[in-house]
Amino acid sequence: MNPNKALWQKGDFTRIAATMRESGEALIERIGVSKALKVLDLGCGDGTTALPAAKRGAEVLGVDLTPHLVDAGNRRSRELGLANCRFQEGDATNLHSLPDQAFDLVVSIFGAMFAPKPFDVAKEMVRVTRPGGRIVMGNWIPNDPTLVAQLLKITSAYTPPPPEGFVSPMTWGIESHVVERFGAAGIPAASISFAREMFEFDFPGSPAAFVDKFRRYYGPTMNAFEAAEKNGRAGDLKKELDDLFRRENKSGRDDVTYISAAFLRITVGR
Ligand SMILES: C[S@@+](CC[C@H](N)C(=O)[O-])C[C@H]1O[C@@H](n2cnc3c(N)ncnc32)[C@H](O)[C@@H]1O
Numbered sequence: 001m002n003p004n005k006a007l008w009q010k011g012d013f014t015r016i017a018a019t020m021r022e023s024g025e026a027l028i029e030r031i032g033v034s035k036a037l038k039v040l041d042l043g044c045g046d047g048t049t050a051l052p053a054a055k056r057g058a059e060v061l062g063v064d065l066t067p068h069l070v071d072a073g074n075r076r077s078r079e080l081g082l083a084n085c086r087f088q089e090g091d092a093t094n095l096h097s098l099p100d101q102a103f104d105l106v107v108s109i110f111g112a113m114f115a116p117k118p119f120d121v122a123k124e125m126v127r128v129t130r131p132g133g134r135i136v137m138g139n140w141i142p143n144d145p146t147l148v149a150q151l152l153k154i155t156s157a158y159t160p161p162p163p164e165g166f167v168s169p170m171t172w173g174i175e176s177h178v179v180e181r182f183g184a185a186g187i188p189a190a191s192i193s194f195a196r197e198m199f200e201f202d203f204p205g206s207p208a209a210f211v212d213k214f215r216r217y218y219g220p221t222m223n224a225f226e227a228a229e230k231n232g233r234a235g236d237l238k239k240e241l242d243d244l245f246r247r248e249n250k251s252g253r254d255d256v257t258y259i260s261a262a263f264l265r266i267t268v269g270r
Pocket residue numbers: 004008013017020042043044045046047048049063064065066069090091092093108109110111112114115116
């Protein structure tokens with residue numbers, strides 16, 4: 001199996017996504033999704049943004065690399081009675097089953113950024129968007145002081161180095177890389193805009209218990225703990241993450257965790 005797929009198959013992102021629902025709804029509201037739109041949600045997971053888009057009446061297709069997340073999305077869509085939202089497997093680097101210019105809006109929130117071959121990803125997103133349509137990406141920002149950038153930075157220091165030629169997903173959080181990738185897909189820089197926005201995590205337990213969720217269910221954190229256990233460093237990693245999550249917790253309580261993490265919102269006009 002390709003390492004990108006193995007990473008997300010390994011965990012169960014639904015357990016983390018359950019803490020992200022409110023911000024998913026709010027982001028779709030800000031993007032301005034309406035009834036008339038055909039929407040592709042790429043790297044959609046179990047539907048944190050796809051389902052809110054469908055609730056607003058858009059016709060939504062969620063595409064994700066990971067079969068159990070596609071199943072979870074379809075299950076959630078059925079439970080909500082949303083006939084206008086379906087999920088299917090696919091790879092952001094090659095969306096061969098989707099026709100050219102098929103969507104008014106392509107959304108990818110912390111999704112396509114994790115695919116390899118970022119130039120192919122940009123090209124595919126542009127290809128399936130109709131002229132006059134929009135692409136909106138949400139990407140974590142390297143070295144940002146808030147939760148997810150710090151989580152990925154800390155865990156990568158405990159994980160074996162990636163193979164040569166690996167392009168860090170975090171490069172999708174750097175404006176010049178984004179301009180270069182969409183530029184190669186034919187989009188002028190003037191058609192791309194950027195904003196730093198916040199995404200909230202709302203977990204009904206302590207910061208340390210939230211770290212344990214990432215340790216059990218979030219692929220990149222699982223890999224870091226596996227490597228750290230082999231080196232006898234799992235305690236150090238746990239302590240670093242407990243400190244980070246406690247510091248970032250804005251709930252004012254020890255038994256509930258509410259954390260805001262910054263991301264780069266990219267809007268591309270096709
Ligand atoms: C951090 S999760 C975000 C999921 C969802 N967008 C959300 O906000 O809840 C990353 C998602 O990207 C998916 N993914 C990773 N690489 C992908 C690829 N090459 N093509 C499509 N999806 C991919 C994973 O399976 C996973 O569901």
